[in-house]
Amino acid sequence: MANKLCSGALRALAVEYKSLQEEPVEGFRVKLVNEDNLFEWEVAIFGPPDTLYMGGCFKARMKFPIDYPYSPPSIRFLTKVWHPNVYENGDLCISILHPPVDDPQSGELPCERWNPTQNVRTILLSVISLLNEPNTYSPANVDASVMYRRWRDSKGRDKEYENIIRKQAxxxxxxxxxxxxxxxxxxxxxxIKTHVKPAASDSQVEMTDFYDDDYDDDDDYDDDLSAGSDYADEDRDADDSGNGES
Known part of the structure; x- marks a missing residue:
C-alpha cells in the first residue's frame, strides 16, 4: 500500500511541478531542493506590491508526505518572518494545511482545512493572502499577533509591527x-502573464520572464518518477517533527 501511495504522490507532484514551470503563477516560484527528490521543494514567495511585504523574497521549504495529495505538505520559512501565523522556528500555521478533522477549539471548520482537491498553487496563493491578512484567532506567534492588532487598530499610527516587517522585507x-x-x-x-509556448520553429523565439532564470530544461518527468522510487521507503518523518499546526 505504501508503495502504491508513493507512486501516486510522485505522479501528482511531477504533474504539478511541470505545470508550475510551464505556467508560472504570480507571487511565487518553485524549484526542487534536489533534482532527484520530488518530495521536497524550495519556494520563493514575493511580497505583493502596496503591502508591508513589498520587495521581499521570502524563502520556504515545502515537504510532501508519501500519500500526497491525501495528506497535506508542511511549510517552513527559511527567511525570518515576524508574523502571527509563523512559529519562531519558521513553521507555518495555516488552516489549509491542517488535516480535515472536527476540532471546535481550533476555531476552524473542517471545510477550511486540507482536502485532496488542493494543490501547490492554491496553497501558496493562500500563504500570500495570509501574509497581509493574518489569522489572529489562533496565533502561532502571540507577540506578533498582539503587535499586529495594535498596528491594525491604530490604523498604522503604531509603527512597531510595520517597521519590523519592512526591515525584514x-x-x-x-x-x-x-x-x-x-x-x-x-x-x-x-x-506575470501566463505564456503559451509557440510551435517549434527556427523563426519563432519563445517568450521568457523572470521566473525562468533558475530552472534547467527538463521535460523527462518519467525519470523523476523512477528516481523517486529509490527513496520512497525512507522514513521522512525524522526531520518533520513540526508541521506548523497550532
Missing part, C-alpha cells in the same frame, strides 16, 4: 539579489 530582498533573483517591485512585474 528589505533584508530578504538584499539576500535575494545576492543570489541573482530578480524581485518584482511593481504591479506590472508582479502580475
Amino acid at each position: 528589505m533584508a530578504a530582498r538584499a539576500e535575494a539579489e545576492r543570489d541573482g533573483i530578480r524581485v518584482p517591485l511593481t504591479l506590472e512585474d508582479y502580475c
